[in-house]
Amino acid sequence: MKLKTALLCGLIAMGAGAASAQERVMIGEPSWPGAKIMANLIGQIIEGRLGGEVGYAPGANAVIFEAMDGGRGDIDVHPDVWLPNQSSFTDRFVDEAGTVSLSEGSYEGRSGFCVPNYMVEDHGITSVFDLATPMGQELFDADGSGMGEIWVGASGWASTNVHLVKARDYGIDTFLEPTTEDEAVFYARLRDAIAEEQGVVFYCYRPHYVHALYPVTILEEPEYDAASYTISTPDEDANWFENSSITTGDEVKTVRVAYSNSLNDRNAAAASFLAAIDMDAGELSELTYEVVVQGGEIEEVVAAWIDENGAIVDGWLGLN
Numbered sequence: 001m002k003l004k005t006a007l008l009c010g011l012i013a014m015g016a017g018a019a020s021a022q023e024r025v026m027i028g029e030p031s032w033p034g035a036k037i038m039a040n041l042i043g044q045i046i047e048g049r050l051g052g053e054v055g056y057a058p059g060a061n062a063v064i065f066e067a068m069d070g071g072r073g074d075i076d077v078h079p080d081v082w083l084p085n086q087s088s089f090t091d092r093f094v095d096e097a098g099t100v101s102l103s104e105g106s107y108e109g110r111s112g113f114c115v116p117n118y119m120v121e122d123h124g125i126t127s128v129f130d131l132a133t134p135m136g137q138e139l140f141d142a143d144g145s146g147m148g149e150i151w152v153g154a155s156g157w158a159s160t161n162v163h164l165v166k167a168r169d170y171g172i173d174t175f176l177e178p179t180t181e182d183e184a185v186f187y188a189r190l191r192d193a194i195a196e197e198q199g200v201v202f203y204c205y206r207p208h209y210v211h212a213l214y215p216v217t218i219l220e221e222p223e224y225d226a227a228s229y230t231i232s233t234p235d236e237d238a239n240w241f242e243n244s245s246i247t248t249g250d251e252v253k254t255v256r257v258a259y260s261n262s263l264n265d266r267n268a269a270a271a272s273f274l275a276a277i278d279m280d281a282g283e284l285s286e287l288t289y290e291v292v293v294q295g296g297e298i299e300e301v302v303a304a305w306i307d308e309n310g311a312i313v314d315g316w317l318g319l320n
Helices: 002-020 033-048 061-070 087-096 117-123 134-139 158-169 183-195 268-276 281-293 298-308 310-316
Strands: 025-029 054-058 077-083 100-102 107-116 148-151 176-179 202-206 216-218 253-260
Touching: 025 033, 025 061, 033 054, 033 077, 033 268, 033 281, 033 298, 061 077, 061 087, 061 100, 061 253, 077 087, 087 100, 100 268, 107 117, 107 281, 117 134, 117 216, 134 148, 148 202, 158 176, 158 202, 253 268, 268 310, 281 298, 298 310
Parallel strands: 025 054, 025 077, 148 176
Antiparallel strands: 077 253, 100 253, 107 202, 107 216, 107 253
16 A cells, blocks of 8 residues: 555656646636636646646637647637537537547536526426417516517527527527526526516526526427437538527537647646546536535635545546
8 A cells, every 4th residue: 555655646746747847738718607617627636736837718619729729828728618519619620620639538418498496386387388479478578678588698608509599490589589698697687586586587507506506497398309400600601590490409418628639749747637537517516506606716616626536636647
């Protein structure tokens, strides 16, 4: 046991020394909470366990992938790639250009439209098709405009385009107007709406703190069918909205970390770690809850998780 411990300590020390001589790793930081937590988790492990240097660069998906493709170190890592939502980027940069790699590990994600439970219990709203009705229009008209509202996500999210198409093809946008304000702005409105038990419907996904914060229900949709799910993206088709068609629920998502292949030469220890990272959806949901709902500082919450889950981190680093 003493020999094994000594060997492990030696490996960590060697890895830290090697990483410190290599280039800084720039971690992309998308806007949603889970991505920010994953970015900080990756950064703390590179700094604390590999002895490396990191920086953080806020940015949308397209910006992060373009930078990883460039391989100059502007941005080296996307911490939270949702597939197939972001498959246009992985098709281009992972499969075709070969400039970006994805982690071997992943966690499961689910997405759809949510309503507070009182909308289910008091008004019988259980399906997306309940929104595409005069009753839905009236129940979800928060501003008295004569049209209901449905938040389909923030601008710049790949999922927002998907849910704009869904709102059209389910017939929802005839009765409810899709909105795309920033997540923080919408969640302030959501808090007030739930406090007053008003009608509100919104894009939601798991893992996410909203499921711990409020009693909400994901509305029923037709089961995922690839033949009924066609989505184009603005970066590949100027007429993406007209050329997309979705009349089915989302496929269960696979969420991975992406990193620039230039790290294999610029910081091989970091690249090896990023290839092996394998986060659990339940663990990430808990971290998101602690940060967003309980008000914990991301750095402190993540540091505590790393301290309590040393065996998991050792596995990512190839030490067990």
